[in-house]
Amino acid sequence: MATRGIFLSEFLTAVGDATGFFEWPLQHSEGWRREQLSGVRHKYYQVVYQAKKRGLVRELSKDGRKFLQLTAKGELQKLVMSMNVIKQPRWDGKWRLVVFDIPEDARHKRDSLRWLLKKHGFKKLQASVFISPYSLNREAIIFLNRSGLMPYIRILKIEEMDNDLDLKKIFNLS
Numbered sequence: 001m002a003t004r005g006i007f008l009s010e011f012l013t014a015v016g017d018a019t020g021f022f023e024w025p026l027q028h029s030e031g032w033r034r035e036q037l038s039g040v041r042h043k044y045y046q047v048v049y050q051a052k053k054r055g056l057v058r059e060l061s062k063d064g065r066k067f068l069q070l071t072a073k074g075e076l077q078k079l080v081m082s083m084n085v086i087k088q089p090r091w092d093g094k095w096r097l098v099v100f101d102i103p104e105d106a107r108h109k110r111d112s113l114r115w116l117l118k119k120h121g122f123k124k125l126q127a128s129v130f131i132s133p134y135s136l137n138r139e140a141i142i143f144l145n146r147s148g149l150m151p152y153i154r155i156l157k158i159e160e161m162d163n164d165l166d167l168k169k170i171f172n173l174s
Contacts, residue, residue: 076112079143091133091173095158098122098130102152109147116140123170133171 048068051057056074060067070078098117102110114130120140122130136144136155144150161167168174 073108076109076143076147079139079146091171093159094133095161095164095167096122096132096135097125097156097158098136098153099156100128100149100153102128102149106149106152109149112147113144113149113153116143121171123167131167133167133173 048057051074052059052068054073055071056077057068058071060069100110100113102113117130117132120132120136121134122132125131135157144153
């Protein structure tokens with residue numbers, strides 16, 4: 001499953017970098033893209049099928065040829081998957097709390113938010129509350145703004161908490 005996620009990330013990057021259109025199915029002249037994706041042809045077709053099914057790409061026709069193009073949802077997924085997580089070297093003694101209440105009709109965005117928070121080392125404190133000793137990086141904030149989720153999210157910096165010994169243990173803080 002992890003390999004499929006890496007392959008999906010590479011696929012979305014290749015489609016997004018193809019100046020708007022990614023020819024589909026692959027032509028012989030497009031073999032370099034397949035090399036970029038570093039996968040077996042069968043795996044490639046599975047990822048394309050799943051990406052279309054999940055609404056990450058759409059198929060277009062132009063001059064009798066078929067192309068794939070990233071959707072807005074695909075652009076957001078590409079951004080999330082390409083994020084680099086940089087942990088702060090030293091804890092400043094403050095907790096970062098992310099609280100959200102995202103409508104049910106935006107379930108995929110809510111799932112992307114949870115994935116993003118977990119990728120950045122946040123731990124689930126309650127149903128829609130995640131906590132970390134470290135801040136979200138700039139790429140994560142860009143994603144939240146582009147996805148339209150900011151009206152449903154509050155990011156708090158907590159200086160004092162009644163009992164955080166269990167959290168310090170979870171995050172290996174002294």
